[in-house]
Amino acid sequence: MENLRIDGERLWANLMETARFGGTDDGGVRRLTLTAEDREVRAWLEARALAAGCSVSRDRLGNMFLRRAGRRDDLAPIAMGSHLDTQPTGGKFDGILGVLAGLEVIETLNEAGIETEHPIMLVNWTNEEGSRFAPAMLCSGAWAGVFTEDYVRARTDAKGISFGTALDAVSAAGEAPVGAEDFAAMFELHIEQGPVLEREELTIGVVTGVQGMRWYDLDLTGRAAHAGSTPMDARADALLAASGLIRGASVIASRLGGYATVGELTIRDPSRNVVPGALSMTFDLRHGEDAGLExxxxxxxxxxxxxxxxxxxxxxxxxxxxxxxxxxGCLASVREAAKSLGHRDMVSGAGHDAAYVARRAPTAMIFVPCAGGLSHNPAESATPEDCAAGAQVLLDALLIHDRRITAPAEAAA
Ligand SMILES: [Zn+2]
Structure with missing residues (x-):
């Protein structure tokens, strides 16, 4: 079992083949959730899972559960997976890598004739991106009990089409009640979407968590005044005050290992020869720990x-x-699986389905590098070697974890 190797060429071929579903001329993928392209990739996955001997079920929000039986089939499954939808300007790797790597794990186990103690569950979560229907991670959130089924079905896209209507139009829904599946654990492989692994020439990120976020609106009011006749010491310049706050937030974020961003700033009635009297701005603060955010x-x-x-x-x-x-426990399994590769612990800056899954089941994530840290872009890219390494760590972590959480008496039964 220790020498079991995934087939990196087959994984790569599957990545390139599925990139046709919604493929764009610039090499990217535009596969918005619950569109014709999404229906095609779902059908492809379902056919491959059935061919691999999995049983297939879908819940009422279209989350797909592809199950490989275990020796102790009464145990809750160990899950793997991610999402098949993309941003409008998406690429070939964000989301789908985690799903296809899971398929590769199952096909590798089949070929080697290996039976795990726990059943294995490959999951495709509907509407992770949040780009057609906001918010993001909608259906992993529903599985975790964060959103109700009615709330999800009522979300509308830019054309006013509801999630429920779109779901029915592509016949993606199944019979299973949302949240009915329990997992013994869940592992999600994903591209990093940041530059750290590439910069440090490492192959695997052991993702210990996801950053917390706090969003604020701030209105500053000073006094609009003539730019030529108002002395510098007689001004109440709202923009000058804002610039100090932006600088200050950046300094404290750097010091604490967090992130601070002012992404929007609007001066009220701006004019080149008027001291800015009032403005509105936003702050986006992120940190891996509550104490840092605080x-x-x-x-x-x-x-x-x-x-x-x-x-x-x-x-x-x-x-x-x-x-x-x-x-x-899940992190220990990933670290053990990654021990022969260059790896480091890291905190995810982006949200992922695993963040909601973690509310209900023991969960961890595995990152692999992507070129330039770029994602949500047609140029999004990862090497065949890194994708294969990620899938290998996913397989090994799953096998290690299967043994670790199976009590000796159960394993011997
Ligand atoms: Zn993603």
Missing amino acids: AMESDLKAQIAGLEPGISADLRQIWSSPPVHFDP
């Missing part, structure tokens, strides 16, 4: 409190998502 927020508040008296501020937190910490 420290960044209190620093921002302290800076706002310290603004000059002529500037008034109104800060509102409009959304937050707590940091996710993956399961130590």
